[in-house]
Amino acid sequence: xxxxxxxxxxxxxxxxxxxxxxxxxxxxxxxxxxxxxxxxxxxxxxxxxxxxxxxxxxxxxxxxxxxxxxxxxxxxxxxxxxxxxxxxxxxxxxxxxxxxxxxxxxxxxxxxxxxxxxxxxxxxxxxxxxxxxxxxxxxxxxxxxxxxxxxxxxxxxxxxxxxxxxxxxxxxxxxxxxxxxxxxxxxxxxxxx
Amino acid sequence: xxxxxxxxxxxxxxxxxxxxxxxxxxxxxxxxxxxxxxxxxxxxxxxxxxxxxxxxxxxxxxxxxxxxxxxxxxxxxxxxxxxxxxxxxxxxxxxxxxxxxxxxxxxxxxxxxxxxxxxxxxxxxxxxxxxxxxxxxxxxxxxxxxxxxxxxxxxxxxxxxxxxxxxxxxxxxxxxxxxxxxxxxxxxxxxxxxxxxxxxxxxxxxxxxxxxxxxxxxxxxxxxxxxxxxxxxxxxxxxxxxxxxxxxxxxxxxxxxxxxxxxxxxxxxxxxxxxxxxxxxxxxxxxxxxxxxxxxxxxxxxxxxxxxxxxxxxxxxxxxxx
Numbered sequence: 001x002x003x004x005x006x007x008x009x010x011x012x013x014x015x016x017x018x019x020x021x022x023x024x025x026x027x028x029x030x031x032x033x034x035x036x037x038x039x040x041x042x043x044x045x046x047x048x049x050x051x052x053x054x055x056x057x058x059x060x061x062x063x064x065x066x067x068x069x070x071x072x073x074x075x076x077x078x079x080x081x082x083x084x085x086x087x088x089x090x091x092x093x094x095x096x097x098x099x100x101x102x103x104x105x106x107x108x109x110x111x112x113x114x115x116x117x118x119x120x121x122x123x124x125x126x127x128x129x130x131x132x133x134x135x136x137x138x139x140x141x142x143x144x145x146x147x148x149x150x151x152x153x154x155x156x157x158x159x160x161x162x163x164x165x166x167x168x169x170x171x172x173x174x175x176x177x178x179x180x181x182x183x184x185x186x187x188x189x190x191x192x193x
Numbered sequence: 194x195x196x197x198x199x200x201x202x203x204x205x206x207x208x209x210x211x212x213x214x215x216x217x218x219x220x221x222x223x224x225x226x227x228x229x230x231x232x233x234x235x236x237x238x239x240x241x242x243x244x245x246x247x248x249x250x251x252x253x254x255x256x257x258x259x260x261x262x263x264x265x266x267x268x269x270x271x272x273x274x275x276x277x278x279x280x281x282x283x284x285x286x287x288x289x290x291x292x293x294x295x296x297x298x299x300x301x302x303x304x305x306x307x308x309x310x311x312x313x314x315x316x317x318x319x320x321x322x323x324x325x326x327x328x329x330x331x332x333x334x335x336x337x338x339x340x341x342x343x344x345x346x347x348x349x350x351x352x353x354x355x356x357x358x359x360x361x362x363x364x365x366x367x368x369x370x371x372x373x374x375x376x377x378x379x380x381x382x383x384x385x386x387x388x389x390x391x392x393x394x395x396x397x398x399x400x401x402x403x404x405x406x407x408x409x410x411x412x413x414x415x416x417x418x419x420x421x422x423x424x425x426x427x428x429x430x431x432x433x434x435x436x437x438x439x440x441x442x443x444x445x446x447x448x449x450x451x452x453x454x455x456x457x458x459x460x461x462x463x464x465x466x467x468x469x470x471x472x473x474x475x476x477x478x479x480x481x482x483x484x485x486x487x488x489x490x491x492x493x494x495x496x497x498x499x500x501x502x503x504x505x506x507x508x509x510x511x512x513x514x515x
Contacts, residue, residue, distance in 0.1 A: 016216045016377035031219045093392050096385045099343060105378040109220065110385055 005085040008070065008120040010112040011095060012127065013077040017105045026138035032131050035074040036102050044079065045069045047101065051094040064090040070117060076128045078111075080120050088113065195383040196408030198226040198262060198285065198307070199338055199371040202246055209376060214251050216377040224412070226260040226285055228373075235265065235275060243282035260284040260412060264309055267295040276304045285415050287336065293318040300328035306415040307334055307369065312355035313341040313348035320362035329367040334411050335359060337393075337403075338373035339386060356393040365395050368403045369411060 072079035287307035390400035421427035
């Protein structure tokens with residue numbers, strides 16, 4: 001009996017375009033801003049499928065079309081994809097060739113390729129914490145120069161509905177979501193043939 | 194350390210360029226070369242072109258090191274490009290041949306560090322190892338730029354074809370991956386680029402070398418070519434004649450020293466001319482002063498070994514009591 005080997009790709013979406021006319025925000029906050037609210041797990045999967053079929057055709061769809069979006073958080077713009085081990089490079093390249101989401105320029109950056117979903121999740125938490133730390137540091141130095149509460153404004157515009165406690169809350173939020181996701185998704189990981 | 198050796202320079206105030214640089218920093222690049230492309234004849238006063246890029250172009254990006262690079266578009270085989278004059282003003286000198294003859298010339302004889310073919314168009318000739326291998330054996334590397342393939346579909350097709358052909362012809366050696374991105378959107382993170390390279394036929398390890406070790410070698414080699422004699426000998430420290438120290442300064446230093454430790458040392462040894470390796474002008478200045486001091490010691494009451502031992506022991510005892 002052989003187990004099906006999988007790869008989990010942890011990716012983050014970066015938005016290189018700075019919103020014009022808004023308040024001044026830290027540089028890495030601008031790049032790591034929250035995704036548009038209509039980007040969900042299903043719509044993201046559709047976008048990635050489009051990219052695969054556009055770049056790799058029917059053959060690519062047959063090889064790499066069977067991926068699953070295991071987790072996606074719009075607030076931190078990070079997510080986890082699952083794909084069989086042989087085909088992860090095709091999926092990765094398809095991600096690299098995506099250049100916009102809903103008309104907004106976007107860059108997918110694969111942060112980690114992992115054999116287990118647990119490691120990918122731990123890395124996601126680490127990544128979010130690190131980003132927040134960096135944004136805080138940058139904002140501190142910005143506030144030293146001039147006062148500006150830009151970070152909250154970004155969240156208010158990006159996630160119109162749920163932006164209560166923008167900065168600090170994100171890590172905890174994500175961890176909560178993570179735990180839920182682990183429960184959701186740990187069922188089909190060790191299926192055997 | 195990740196390198197991007199090709200970011201086209203526009204101007205210091207261009208918001209897109211500064212955003213591109215900031216985005217590259219976010220993606221994890223450490224060294225960026227700002228590129229200026231020269232088509233046709235090289236201007237006589239090349240320093241003016243080089244000085245368009247200031248010493249620290251983006252001081253707010255503290256994590257990134259900037260290099261100056263120039264790319265010469267070769268389109269006339271008969272013209273003599275004075276490439277050696279460029280290397281004084283730029284960190285990296287690259288050439289972009291437009292046909293097979295010029296490619297051969299660039300591989301065999303031209304004084305450059307990098308050969309940057311435009312891979313987003315179809316070339317009417319094949320890449321041959323015989324030609325490219327000569328460049329590799331001279332330490333010149335080939336550049337593959339990926340940004341065009343992200344924006345444009347036909348460029349993507351051509352790049353796939355050309356990059357695969359080039360990697361096959363060079364056997365994966367001497368390849369450098371860089372972006373040539375005019376917009377922040379067409380930049381990609383280092384490992385994403387490595388993954389693209391695996392699709393072109395470069396394996397993971399060689400792909401990683403092509404974005405970290407390869408560009409570093411280009412940078413260092415260009416530096417060595419610039420600073421050393423024929424790339425073999427480099428004078429690190431001038432040595433030879435020490436800098437002349439003005440006498441007044443010398444005197445003050447010596448009088449301070451003589452008051453302290455040195456005079457005592459000389460008295461003990463009793464050999465004034467056996468001066469240690471202090472820089473010569475200072476010692477010269479010291480001579481009149483120290484000789485008078487030592488001269489008294491020389492007169493017969495020079496301590497013997499036994500006496501010195503006794504003195505030392507006495508000193509030790511005194512120290513112990515204290």
